Amino acid sequence: MSTATAAPPSPAPPTTVATVRTREWTHVLGAALRTPRGRVGFGLTIVVVAVAALGPAFAPHSATSFVTTPFAPPSGKFPLGGDVLGRDVLSRLLDGGWQLLLIAAAATALGVVLGAIAGISAAYLRGAPDTLIMRVVDVILAFPQLVFALLLVSVIGPKLWLLVVAVGLSHAPQVARVIRSTALDVSERDFVKAVEILGTPRRRVMAKEILPNLVTPLMVETGLRMTYSIVIIAGLSFIGFGIQPPAPDWGLMINENRIGLSENPWAVVAPAALIALLTIGLNTFTDAVARVALGVDRAEQAVVGERIGGAELPAGMASE
Amino acid sequence: MTPRPEPAHQDLSGLAARASVSQLTVRTTGSALSVVEDVSLEVGAGEILGIVGESGSGKTTLGLALLAHARRGLRIAGGSVRLDGTNLLELSPGELRRLRGAALAYVPQDPGTALNPALRIGTQLEEVLAAHGRGREVRERVAEVLTEVGLPMTPELLAAYPHQLSGGQQQRVTLAIAFACRPSLIVLDEPTTGLDVTTQRRVLDTVRELCRTYRVAAVYISHDVVVVSTLADRVAVVYAGRVIELGNTEAVFNTPAHPYTIGLLDAVPSPTETRTLRGMAGIPPRPGRWPQGCAFADRCPHVLPECRDELPALFEASPGHSARCVLVEAGRPGRQATPRGGVDAPTASADFRPVGAGAPLLELRRVTAAYGARAVLHDIELAVPERACLAVVGESGSGKTTLARCISGLHSRWQGEVCFAGERLPTGVRGRSVAARRGLQYVFQNPYASLNPRRTVGGLVAQPLEEFERVSAAERLERVVEALRSAALPPEVLERYPDQLSGGERQRVAIARALVLGPRLLICDEITSALDVSVQAAVVELLRHLQHERGLAMLFITHNLALVRSIAQDVVVMQQGRIVESGSVADVLDHPTHPYTQRLLEDVPEEAPAAGHAAAGRA
Numbered sequence: 001m002s003t004a005t006a007a008p009p010s011p012a013p014p015t016t017v018a019t020v021r022t023r024e025w026t027h028v029l030g031a032a033l034r035t036p037r038g039r040v041g042f043g044l045t046i047v048v049v050a051v052a053a054l055g056p057a058f059a060p061h062s063a064t065s066f067v068t069t070p071f072a073p074p075s076g077k078f079p080l081g082g083d084v085l086g087r088d089v090l091s092r093l094l095d096g097g098w099q100l101l102l103i104a105a106a107a108t109a110l111g112v113v114l115g116a117i118a119g120i121s122a123a124y125l126r127g128a129p130d131t132l133i134m135r136v137v138d139v140i141l142a143f144p145q146l147v148f149a150l151l152l153v154s155v156i157g158p159k160l161w162l163l164v165v166a167v168g169l170s171h172a173p174q175v176a177r178v179i180r181s182t183a184l185d186v187s188e189r190d191f192v193k194a195v196e197i198l199g200t201p202r203r204r205v206m207a208k209e210i211l212p213n214l215v216t217p218l219m220v221e222t223g224l225r226m227t228y229s230i231v232i233i234a235g236l237s238f239i240g241f242g243i244q245p246p247a248p249d250w251g252l253m254i255n256e257n258r259i260g261l262s263e264n265p266w267a268v269v270a271p272a273a274l275i276a277l278l279t280i281g282l283n284t285f286t287d288a289v290a291r292v293a294l295g296v297d298r299a300e301q302a303v304v305g306e307r308i309g310g311a312e313l314p315a316g317m318a319s320e
Numbered sequence: 321m322t323p324r325p326e327p328a329h330q331d332l333s334g335l336a337a338r339a340s341v342s343q344l345t346v347r348t349t350g351s352a353l354s355v356v357e358d359v360s361l362e363v364g365a366g367e368i369l370g371i372v373g374e375s376g377s378g379k380t381t382l383g384l385a386l387l388a389h390a391r392r393g394l395r396i397a398g399g400s401v402r403l404d405g406t407n408l409l410e411l412s413p414g415e416l417r418r419l420r421g422a423a424l425a426y427v428p429q430d431p432g433t434a435l436n437p438a439l440r441i442g443t444q445l446e447e448v449l450a451a452h453g454r455g456r457e458v459r460e461r462v463a464e465v466l467t468e469v470g471l472p473m474t475p476e477l478l479a480a481y482p483h484q485l486s487g488g489q490q491q492r493v494t495l496a497i498a499f500a501c502r503p504s505l506i507v508l509d510e511p512t513t514g515l516d517v518t519t520q521r522r523v524l525d526t527v528r529e530l531c532r533t534y535r536v537a538a539v540y541i542s543h544d545v546v547v548v549s550t551l552a553d554r555v556a557v558v559y560a561g562r563v564i565e566l567g568n569t570e571a572v573f574n575t576p577a578h579p580y581t582i583g584l585l586d587a588v589p590s591p592t593e594t595r596t597l598r599g600m601a602g603i604p605p606r607p608g609r610w611p612q613g614c615a616f617a618d619r620c621p622h623v624l625p626e627c628r629d630e631l632p633a634l635f636e637a638s639p640g641h642s643a644r645c646v647l648v649e650a651g652r653p654g655r656q657a658t659p660r661g662g663v664d665a666p667t668a669s670a671d672f673r674p675v676g677a678g679a680p681l682l683e684l685r686r687v688t689a690a691y692g693a694r695a696v697l698h699d700i701e702l703a704v705p706e707r708a709c710l711a712v713v714g715e716s717g718s719g720k721t722t723l724a725r726c727i728s729g730l731h732s733r734w735q736g737e738v739c740f741a742g743e744r745l746p747t748g749v750r751g752r753s754v755a756a757r758r759g760l761q762y763v764f765q766n767p768y769a770s771l772n773p774r775r776t777v778g779g780l781v782a783q784p785l786e787e788f789e790r791v792s793a794a795e796r797l798e799r800v801v802e803a804l805r806s807a808a809l810p811p812e813v814l815e816r817y818p819d820q821l822s823g824g825e826r827q828r829v830a831i832a833r834a835l836v837l838g839p840r841l842l843i844c845d846e847i848t849s850a851l852d853v854s855v856q857a858a859v860v861e862l863l864r865h866l867q868h869e870r871g872l873a874m875l876f877i878t879h880n881l882a883l884v885r886s887i888a889q890d891v892v893v894m895q896q897g898r899i900v901e902s903g904s905v906a907d908v909l910d911h912p913t914h915p916y917t918q919r920l921l922e923d924v925p926e927e928a929p930a931a932g933h934a935a936a937g938r939a
Contacts, residue, residue, distance in 0.1 A: 191770050
């Protein structure tokens with residue numbers, strides 16, 4: 001047989017059988033960072049995250065001790081003035097972000113994991129499981145996210161773990177919807193059938209065949225949900241159901257200090273600005289990732305067959 | 321750089337060239353990679369020029385450039401496109417827009433996406449006519465253009481939405497739209513690719529008639545050598561963005577001069593004779609990555625050192641027939657009317673009778689299946705003997721894929737009896753024994769969908785092993801490499817991902833995955849329909865080899881009757897979920913008894929120029 005297909009030489013003969021592609025997400029993140037939109041978003045996000053993460057180490061005063069007069073205007077010793085009880089606004093600002101970020105991250109992770117499991121199961125298993133999962137999703141979706149979280153917190157009380165669970169649960173249905181629609185498409189592809197035909201257990205089909213093909217939509221969902229988490233948790237803190245005083249927290253600070261808005265606006269404006277910058281930054285970066293994933297900015301590469309994710313289809317492809 | 325040759329001038333037998341392009345070059349917008357390079361062609365009024373090329377050769381880009389259009393990411397970088405003397409590339413966008421639809425028309429490959437699904441057929445036709453200032457007589461014109469393409473002018477048709485029409489009817493509507501304003505130039509881009517042979521034949525007849533009647537200059541783009549040979553007056557063979565052979569249809573197909581054209585023709589299966597198909601070695605270069613010198617040099621059996629340095633000019637092989645090959649310049653055209661490769665070769669499939677055949681490996685009795693309330697299979701009975709290949713032939717919708725899915729257990733709603741190696745199989749794959757799941761493997765139609773894009777080739781081929789056997793990493797690697805070798809793939813592909821492979825290589829990976837467990841029966845579901853002919857030939861050769869060497873039995877499902885002779889010993893013909901005829905390949909194809917089989921065989925396009933050989937083969 002003389003039909004061996006010529007292939008370009010490879011650098012070294014492989015010694016093991018690699019299984020699953022792992023570099024997809026780094027590819028997409030890297031490509032997103034090369035776009036102007038991605039750079040701006042990432043820059044904003046990193047600045048706020050740095051303030052929240054490193055801030056506690058640089059806080060000049062204790063966040064909870066009364067060091068000045070209530071609503072003292074900015075001065076040399078207290079660059080952002082004093083808050084409603086005479087605590088240093090700058091110190092509280094520097095110390096008040098990490099908790100918010102941690103809770104938001106945990107809630108997002110919980111929501112995305114639950115949502116992905118629900119969405120993939122619904123799409124792949126079809127029939128009764130699909131109906132069950134999606135009707136539950138519909139019921140939860142009927143409550144606005146903030147109201148749903150409030151409901152849980154007001155019944156059980158403001159505990160940090162509950163905040164994570166409440167916000168995470170309120171995300172899950174939305175993630176499930178998005179992931180289900182993409183997973184439906186993937187489940188129909190022949191490579192899934194090629195594995196089913198071997199009698200592979202369903203759980204392994206979902207984890208090893210379908211999930212790896214949902215990496216980019218999951219990345220986009222994670223970014224979006226993180227933004228919402230921050231807004232919801234800051235919102236809950238603002239109305240008193242979130243992080244409890246006297247702990248410093250950006251959402252809480254806005255509420256506590258709004259009565260002194262005219263005396264020392266910085267006590268309200270500074271935390272509000274940080275929350276705004278963080279959400280805008282995250283959203284912008286997520287948008288850049290989504291655009292890269294969709295290949296919007298890569299029309300040219302698509303033509304010459306250099307796309308990262310998908311393959312170039314031959315001209316004569318018409319399925320039966 | 322060689323001096324640029326004058327494009328070989330054709331005797332257009334009195335026809336003025338209506339449309340012509342010269343030195344046309346299309347590049348990508350950013351990095352200026354060449355997709356179409358220095359193409360010069362002309363088409364006369366009433367003439368059909370066929371453009372033949374395999375996927376990625378730039379034929380669609382060339383076709384669109386003839387209409388002064390470039391897809392997103394591409395631009396026309398040089399040359400001229402003249403229509404009745406006007407250079408289209410110098411027109412303003414507004415002027416071009418007025419020409420498009422009126423003087424310039426385009427028929428796309430897939431009518432399903434070309435027609436607006438939300439508008440009625442009548443509305444879509446009237447739109448075109450109204451847009452080009454024929455408002456008053458629109459009604460009569462609609463009737464006229466519909467009659468021309470062989471559709472009845474009924475209120476039902478005008479009120480229908482595209483999805484209510486069949487594929488053939490949809491394609492007729494796009495033809496009607498294209499011909500509505502009496503264009504001067506029409507570009508048809510694989511308009512019959514998705515259609516059944518019977519429908520294809522009727523659509524081709526319509527195209528031919530309309531072009532002749534209205535003296536339209538037509539360009540017919542296709543990967544299907546046979547279709548082009550029946551339709552076109554002249555042919556341009558495109559490879560790696562350049563025209564490598566150009567001439568009268570008869571000359572090009574009877575006495576092909578370029579080694580690529582010869583290879584392409586040797587790969588085409590014939591419905592009337594048993595042919596050993598010859599695939600071409602190597603893979604075509606990717607768009608924008610054309611090599612220096614002759615782009616075919618790496619795959620050419622007659623390659624000379626100078627081929628890689630310098631691009632050969634279009635040399636005249638005979639009057640009105642030229643090819644871009646140094647062999648032609650040296651006065652040694654590749655082949656002079658020699659018989660086609662491998663005709664009646666001793667190893668030809670039909671002559672091959674597997675040893676020890678008799679006991680059926682797979683047997684179906686009264687298999688009936690349904691999708692929802694719709695019955696798709698009725699009382700299917702068939703048997704595949706050990707080491708034999710049974711072809712299942714039918715048009716789309718005949719239920720042949722459903723049949724394969726029932727046998728494999730992917731589709732579990734069927735009644736009847738399927739016995740494999742003496743064991744009666746449960747309907748669904750999850751209820752089946754390990755022996756049945758290992759012994760019966762499946763290769764899917766579309767290699768672009770059947771390989772998980774997130775897995776390496778090694779991971780893909782190792783999947784069945786992981787499912788059934790606990791083996792050490794070293795043994796697993798060894799078995800995977802062995803399976804790849806059986807599918808004629810080098811071990812270098814182990815760490816590649818599917819999107820780094822060509823279509824043919826992907827299908828080989830899918831075959832390797834099916835082979836790794838050492839199955840007894842392979843179900844091949846239209847496995848070559850997504851591939852180019854040269855690649856198809858290589859894959860068919862591979863399967864034949866596996867059948868002969870390994871004693872692998874096969875159920876080969878195809879809509880391509882011509883392919884059956886090259887691979888199978890027995891054949892069943894399916895129509896609307898029933899088997900209408902069955903028997904040995906020679907019996908059924910030479911002496912069809914059922915009218916449906918007879919019609920199918922009649923409608924298979926045959927290369928007009930090769931008819932002499934075919935007749936000789938039959939005699």
